[in-house]
Structures are given as structure tokens and as C-alpha cells.
Amino acid sequence: MSEEVKNTAAAAPAPMPAKPASSAEPALIVSSSPHFHTKSTVDSIMRWVVIALLPACLAAIYFFGLEALRVLAICSIACPAFEYLSAKAMRKSNELHDGSALVTGLLLGMNLPSTTPWWICLIGSFIAIVVGKMIYGGLGCNPFNPALVGRVALLLAFPVVMTTWPMPRIPASLKADSALTEVVPASSATPQATASAVMPATTATPLKFSKGSRTHGSARNLLSDCTPAHQKAPLTYMQMFLGIGKSGSLGETSGLALLLGVILLICLNIVRWHIPVCYLGTVAIITGIAWICSPDSYANPLFHLLSGGLLLGAFFMATDMVTTPLSRTGAIVFGVGCGILTACIRLWGSYPEGASFSILIMNAFTPLIDRYTAGRPFGMPKKKGIKMTA
């Protein structure tokens, strides 16, 4: 970075030696302290995030078959490719080795149904990387989570494709006898979905049922309502947590796989626990209050937590370092804000899903949250915070 070089030169003018150092002396490096450094780098952080995403990716491939692999592969190749091309076009140095484009690609893929056609994956990748990240200056400069920018753009542009999900695979023991010949439930099947040999039918996600139930007035038997047609027993919460028989985008099925990944990241100090805990807690409290007030019209909090993209959002989208507040207090504010918005959209909005929108909205608040949660420095009198400047 040329800017960096300029700053360094201004900060540390090299003074002339009092006497010229004798030529026998070795050339020594002169630099600002500290001279020790942790091993952690941007590259290693992104590598760990990819590793943390693997369980969920494998679960997606298990539930949706090779179609899932196809979507993930297209996104995770297209995102780095678009980053490379835009860096070229902008005459910037190529930072592909940091792996952040791969992370964006995987996250975008996990936000798509397995039936998404290849060209929609490409459009999503383009929007995520070029519009969501590179035009702001690349990693670290983007105000919004790139994968979510891509997903929301696709959701608005191709609403049918983005909300038509194939039936996930379920273990043979759970299958009803006539599973494969069942009729297609509520949502309309897209040509892509019906053309798919692996997934013969499409289904709505459990969350969509909860939305429908509000108008039909029976939120009490949601679980049996949203049980896939080819499964004999009604869906259980444990099944929903494991991802069995729950349709949705690739990364929305198995809560267990997502949880494993996020626990790894929390242990490595890559993700602050404050965001997922406050986010999920707030959603649980608000939907819980609504449920207690009117159990007929609102789904219970456990159902809300386990359905839709909430876990994926709370664990991997809302915890993106670049677009979230710096301090722990800020992380708490951010998590609570995401929770309030998600719960409101889910309970009273017109979309069944609220995680993507609420995270993007809170991303926009991040600089403000940073400013107001800036801690009181050591030794500062209590009331004197950060002075505002234009």
C-alpha cells in the first residue's frame, strides 16, 4: 500500500548516525516496537473460518446431495475469481491468498437452495464480491456483509427460485412407504426443482408454515404441518436441530453442524460469543412473549430458533469481524439489535425470514455503535466520553 509506505516514512524519520557505522557491522533492521507478534494473521483467521464452515457444508451435501456440492463449488470458485478480476481492473494488489473470498463464496452458497441454477450463483457471487466488497476497497473496508448483500440481491431479483426448496434426504427409517410419489405441498415447484432427479419434490421451510399458520390460526400443530410429505412421523425439535427432514437453504438445515463450527471459532477468539448469544436470546425473548400472549397465532421460541436462517445468520453472518462493532459492549448492542429486528420481521413483517435484513440493517449502525460504546479510557473521569467531531 503506497499510503502505508508514506505514513511509515513520516512516522519514523531515520536519523543520520553520529559517526558512520563501520563497514564491519552487520546491517540491522530498525523498526518500531513491539518486536514480538502473535502467530495469528488474516490468512490464518480466514482459514479457521473455512474449517468452521466445513461441518455445515458436509451436512448440506449429505441432505441435498451433489446438487449442494454443485452450488457450493460454483460460489466458492466464482467469488475468488471475481475478486481476482476486480483487483486486476482496479489495479490493486491481489489479496486472494487471505481466503476471505472463499469464505464469502461458501457463505453465499449456504444461503442458496440446492436447486439454484448456475447462472444465479454467478450473479450472486458477482454482487457479493464486486458490489458488496471490492468497490469499497476490499477486505476490511466493506460496510455490509458481502455474502448477505449477494443473498438479499438474489432474494429480491429471483424470489421464486430463492424460496423454493427441495425435499431434504431423510433416513430410511423415517420414510413413509409412498414417499416418492407424494404430492408436492404448498409452494409451487420451479422447473429446476422438478427437473432435478435427486430431489423429486419441493417443500416450504418450517418457517414458511409458521407464517401461514398466523392467517389460518393454528400455530399449535406447526411441527406436523411442516413435516415433509415423505416422512411418516411428525417432525421433532431434535430433528430440526439435527437438520433431518427440515428443508431450507444449504446452510439452514443442521443446527448441530453450525454450532460445532461456531464453538470452534469462539474457542479461537475469532468470534465473540456476545453476538450469537445476544442475538438468539433476544429473538427467544420477543417471540416467547408473543407466544405466551397468543399461542394460537405465534410459533413458540424454540421453533423460531431452530427454523430458517437464524442459526446460520447468528453464528456466521452477524459475527463477521469487518462489519460488526469493535468492542464487547458494541457486540452486545449489535446482537440485541439484530434480535429485535429479526423477531419483528418474523412476527409482523411480510417476509417469513428476517435474519438477512436485520443483520444488514445493523451493519449500517456499526460505526454509530462503535462511537457510542467507546469505553471510558483508563483514568478518565466518569462522564467524559468521546467528543463528537464533524
Place this chain on the structure above:
Amino acid sequence: MIKIFHFYGGVHPQEAKISRGVSIVDAPLYPLYTVPLAMHIGAPARSLVKVGDTVLRGQQIGEPASFVSSAIHSPTSGKVKALDVCLSPQGTQLPCVVIESDGEDTPAEPLPPIPDWRDADPDILRKRVAEAGIVGMGGASFPTPVKLSIPPGKSIDTLIINGVECEPCLTADHRLMLESPKMILEGVELVARILGVKNVFIGIENNKPDAIQVLDKEAAAYTDPVIHVLPLHVRYPQGAEKQLIYAITKRQVPSGGLPADVHCVVQNIGSIYAIAEAVIHGKPLYERVTTVTGTPLVSTGNWRFRVGTSYAEAIKLAGGLKEGASIAKLISGGPMMGMTVYSQSIPVMKNTSGILLMAPEEVHQYTSKACLRCGRCNDVCPMQLMPGILSVQIENERFDDAQNWHVMDCIECGCCAYTCPAGRPLVQHMRRAKSEVGAKLRAAKAAK
């Protein structure tokens, strides 16, 4: 003894205190000593000698030029070869006296010892500390007599002795505590009497259990005042003055303030030892214990060097470099706050706590990337600043913003840069802003 004391933030880098088991050895006499006249913060001392003068060991060769200044004494006997300038670790030039040793090491008449110091007037003791040219030996080298004079309107109730040595690699204070506990405790009582305080604490990090044990045992004999030896959680920068005061007393030194504002005085172990020697034996400060360490060296250890010994001699004393080894960085001080120097001709000074050599493979070279906003700098900053935000402001030269975000409170401990995954030179940014803002504040003051 059960409660472990600590502070906010901080990091725990590898300790690498490989010389902790090596006893202190007196360095031999060298033919040439380059004695800087500014080994302290404040005005350089005024030289009392001319070229060609004969000097004796311990003879005063520089007198304090102002209130914040210090006396300088000759490290050995010999002839003044030149009044010259030499290089400081910061890369600036210092006036210096070059002394050619005569090999005799003849001592000058010592300052009269004060054996009955327990009954002596504090002003006499304070005067002795000034005569002996004692400065803070932990690194900042602030003249000790100034620190021991309580500013008008302030009161002191607590004396804290800094035996933390939180910098990785350094072991000089650790060895001094182990080998001269009696002298140190006498020095502690002495300083407590000068200040007239009753609360006396020695803070030592838990990674030096032997030193804690030895001092604790010896301290049992002291009852007026009682000397408490406190084990501290191992966390860098525990030895930073404000952090140490907070860890022990839970008092926060106000922003821009001094320890005296919270009724505390902090003294380094090395300074305490020097004060005890000055009062009890009448010996001025012309030598100190310095750790010479680093993986490229044949041996590492703790030596008692006369001031003015060049780094090159110190490295030779440690056996020189291993076969095939080379140095990439030569650091004055420890790896977290030490300064890299580019010449081995730099002399050991009163605040040289360590000489550290780093091999090329140990030097972590990285390019600065855009801030990833991971917030780790935020978590580790012991002053609870936001280094990430500050560094972006400083990169864009928004120094007014940086001032409002409290950049002047930065203690340059290096925790933020240590932990930054994007390899941003955060400390360098802070220093840049501090000098810019400092210049602006001074200009505003001058205009008034």
C-alpha cells in the same frame, strides 16, 4: 498471599527468559567508556571535565543542569579522551564524555556513607539520591530525586516497588532480587522513610516464585513500615506504572496525571538497589545489571556493566554469535517496548535493562493490511483505548479526531500491535499522532 492482583487488558507473549538461572557477574574493565551526559529524561548534565583531565572511578563528571536532570559519574579511572557526541538507542545524538581507562580502576573518595539513615532527615537522604545521580532504571530514566520530592499540594500514602519485569527475555531485576534481597529491602525501607509512608508493596509477577519467596522471607523482619510482597498475575504490561498502581491499589491515575495524584510513588527494583548503595555505601550510580540475551548468542546472562560500555563489548562478553548465526535486530530493552538500534557502538546507559539480539528467522516482518476490525486491539489495550479506530484516523491524518479519541493516553506498550492479525504498525501510528498532537498542544500553550 492468596489474592492475585491484576489489571485490565494486556497480553501474554512467550516469556523467553532464558537467562533467569544465570547469576550476575561483574563485567571486566574495558579500555574505553563512552559516557552520555543525558542518560535521563530532562536537561542533559553539564560536563565538569575537560579533555585531558584525569578522573577517578565514581568521580562526578556531570552536574544536573536543571531541576529535572541528573548527575553523571565516571565509570572508571583514566583520562578524558574527548567530549563528543554519541548515538542513543532512539537514534538521536547525545553529548558524551569519552574516558580512556588507565586500567587501575582507582576509586575516588566515596560520598560519606550514612549508616544511621533510619534517623536521618529525609532531605539529607533525598540530597544523597540526587548526588548519586540516581534515575528510574526500568526504562523511562526519570530522575529519582524529582520523583521522591512530593509536589506541593499532593500527599503520598503508598510506595510500590516494581519487581514485575513483565518484558519477555529480561531477567536483570529477577536476578537482583534473588541475589541481593537484603540490600533491596533496606532500600525499600529507606525510600519509605524519605516519603514517610506506611503502605509499602513489592509487586512481583507469579513467574518468579523464587524471588517472591526470598523477598517474602526477608521482609518478615521489617515491621516499621511493614513491607508486603504481592504476587501478580503474569500479564504484560503489568510493570507499566499506571497498570501496576491499579493492580495493587485499584486506584486509577487520572488521564494526563501522575502517580502522586493517586497518592502513590512507584520505584523500580534497580533504582531501589542503587539508592541503598548510595546511602549505605556512598556509591554513586555508575554501573547497573543488564541482561544480554537472544538466540544468536553463544551464552546469555546478566552482567553488571559500567555505564558507557558499548553494546559490541557486551555481545563479546556473552561469547559473541554462534557459528553461522547472524543478527537481524539489536534491541535496547525488551522485545515489547525496546528500541531497535542500528549500531553496536551504542553505550550501556543507566536505563539499559537489556540487550536483546534477534536472529533473522525470529524477526516477524509483515505488510500492513487494512484493519479487519476484529477488535482484538480493543480487548488487549490496558488503557482501554480503541487502537483500531485510532490507527485509521491517524492514517488519514485526522489528528484532531485521534486527540478526541484519547490518543494522548496511549502508553505505547505494544499490546495492540502484538495482537493485530492484519500486521498494522499500531504503536508507530500512536507515536506519530502523539508527537503531532503534542506539538499542537505545546504551540497552543506557547501562544497563551
